[in-house]
Amino acid sequence: MVNMWSLFDRIIDSCCALCHAPGHAICADCLSTLPLNTAPCTRCALPLPSGAPPDTLCADCQAHPPAFDRVVAPLLYQRPVDDMVAQFKYRQRLHLGQVMADTLGAAVGGQQALPLLLVPVPAGPQRLRERGFNQAAELTRRLSAALDIPWAGNRLIRASDTQTQRGLPRPQRRRNVRGVFSCAGPLPDHVALIDDVMTTGATAGEASRALKSAGVRRVEVWAVARTPRDRWNRGSG
Ligand SMILES: [Zn+2]
Numbered sequence: 001m002v003n004m005w006s007l008f009d010r011i012i013d014s015c016c017a018l019c020h021a022p023g024h025a026i027c028a029d030c031l032s033t034l035p036l037n038t039a040p041c042t043r044c045a046l047p048l049p050s051g052a053p054p055d056t057l058c059a060d061c062q063a064h065p066p067a068f069d070r071v072v073a074p075l076l077y078q079r080p081v082d083d084m085v086a087q088f089k090y091r092q093r094l095h096l097g098q099v100m101a102d103t104l105g106a107a108v109g110g111q112q113a114l115p116l117l118l119v120p121v122p123a124g125p126q127r128l129r130e131r132g133f134n135q136a137a138e139l140t141r142r143l144s145a146a147l148d149i150p151w152a153g154n155r156l157i158r159a160s161d162t163q164t165q166r167g168l169p170r171p172q173r174r175r176n177v178r179g180v181f182s183c184a185g186p187l188p189d190h191v192a193l194i195d196d197v198m199t200t201g202a203t204a205g206e207a208s209r210a211l212k213s214a215g216v217r218r219v220e221v222w223a224v225a226r227t228p229r230d231r232w233n234r235g236s237g
């Protein structure tokens with residue numbers, strides 16, 4: 001059975017994951033039409049309403065500054081990015097991870113002061129068993145190689161699986177993840193936390209809080225895509 005699936009995957013992998021044209025991963029046409037997060041909040045990368053002046057903070061960040069200092073999220077989590085992420089995460093199309101890591105790497109490549117360590121948002125033990133891999137660690141490993149920044153998967157620890165965040169309003173998501181992260185081992189002053197998608201920011205905020213409690217001064221969150229507010233009920237972060 002396993003071999004049959006791997007054969008099936010090899011056939012699928014020779015087509016664009018989005019339009020099924022012959023090729024590999026994502027074809028150039030599909031890549032050029034991925035929705036870009038062009039006018040984000042400078043702190044949390046939430047897409048701002050059209051007409052908002054550039055370099056502004058969203059209302060949430062003004063009212064309750066989050067624990068992270070900055071979020072980089074080059075794509076919007078809507079069609080067809082949601083499809084690409086789902087194929088990577090739930091169907092283990094790992095080569096899509098390279099497309100996602102490249103997209104993220106291009107978005108941070110020109111940055112002046114790069115973080116000294118990349119840390120994936122850890123998966124709970126049960127999620128890890130179900131999926132067989134942590135998608136955030138997979139992206140982190142590839143980014144680390146591309147940007148020549150070390151990564152560590154054992155410094156930020158998730159104590160337990162949390163109830164799925166999907167469909168929960170933000171205050172409940174915050175309660176759901178409160179206290180689940182802890183840190184171990186030495187951490188540098190400047191760290192980037194890596195995830196595939198940032199939804200409300202509750203998980204990233206709590207993980208950043210743990211990193212800061214452990215002495216990290218600056219925490220950036222690097223996510224491939226940010227979920228617009230009107231789609232928060234569909235995402236899981
Ligand atoms: Zn395509």
Ligand SMILES: [Zn+2]
Nearest residue numbers: 041044058061
């Ligand atoms: Zn914001």
